[in-house]
Amino acid sequence: MDLQLKNKTAFITGSTAGIGYATARTLANEGASIILNGRTAESVAKAVQKFQEEFPNSTVSGFATDFSKSNEVEELLSKLPEIDILINNVGIYSSGSFFKTADEDWYCQFEINVMSGVRLSKRILPKMLSKDWGRILFVSSECATLVPVDMIPYSMTKAALHAVSRGLAQLTKSSGVTVNTIVPGSTLSxxxxxxxxxxxxxxxxxxxxxxxxxxxxxxxxxxxxxxxxVEEVANTITYLCSPLSAATNGSAIKVEGGSTGGIL
Structure with a gap:
């Protein structure tokens, strides 16, 4: 199946490994140009080199950004080219007692997991709307609803992504732009x-x-x-990035192996 992604440019945050890197691979297989992202210049350089070796005919570049630092986010926003597909995948988590988790840990996870996507979308979504096409995806987690007691701050951030994503989707009404949330489960990253x-x-x-x-x-x-x-999650993400998924907007798509239960 041709997903019609040739000549599309995709920016994937947190994509030097795991679901992000696997998604970059599947998008490249469909002919998309890829912009990788990681926290350090070293990790990005290694990922770009590895990617070029695997996909010698692809167009790939990368930007290092620590999303906990506002100055680095502003620098990234000033350098990004026109983006057709934005995948907000970057995320951190910690495991520990709710009673011993410091405020700073809550703020840090919210800043990276939620505000990274908010800031990128604020800059990129208007341009997508002006050209009447684009895809924005937020990568959430089964923890948004399962909420393990040792990961309450992380679960809070992932639940917040659902509200942000749904709200942005409502701004795309009658356009060729879609905004959706992906809900992976336990994944072998x-x-x-x-x-x-x-x-x-x-x-x-x-x-x-x-x-x-x-x-x-x-x-x-x-x-x-x-x-x-990771490829199983990436395959679903890649389809939702394509023009073929035009009727899916404002949705939360589960790729969690049925762990969250329910019929919705």
Whole structure:
């Protein structure tokens, strides 16, 4: 299937690894030009080099931005070219007691997870509306509704993305622009791989045994009963970036293996 993404330019925040990088790969396979993003110049340079080696005929560049620093965000906004597809994927999290989590941790997660997408959308959405085409996607999480007790600040930020996304979608009425939210579940990113490896070593188990225990003891609501591959999430994101997805707007699309339950 041709997703009609040739000559489209996509900017993906937090895309030097994980879901972001996998999405860049699937978009490149469809002919899109890619702009990668990471926190440090070193991580971006490595990702761009790796990408060029895998996709020698693609157009790829990258910008390093620490979204917790307003001056770096302003610098990024001044350098970005015209964007057809904006994927707000960058995010951080911490695990700990609600009673011991400092205010600064709440503010930092909100600044990076939520305000990064707000600031980028404020700059990019008007240009999309003026040319009557564009795609903005916010990458949320199953934690927005499951809300693990050790990740309440993170869950708060992911729930906030749903409101921002829906509000922006309402600004696109009668246009060729769409704004949607993606809701991944437990996904086998590099971080999840490290979690499994560390837990396996600590508990004297195999990675497979740790993964099975996670879904039988922790994420029991999952219907998939395994970690999703980053490519499985990226495939859904890529479709929603395409002109073929024009009738999907203001929606939250689940790619969480059924973990959040319900019929909506």
């Amino acid at each position: 590099e971080g999840a791989e490290r979690f499994l490896e560390n837990a396996a070593e600590k508990e004297g188990k195999t990675k497979a045994e740790v993964e099975e225990a996670f879904f039988t003891e922790v994420r029991t609501s999952s219907l998939l009963q395994r970690f999703a591959k």
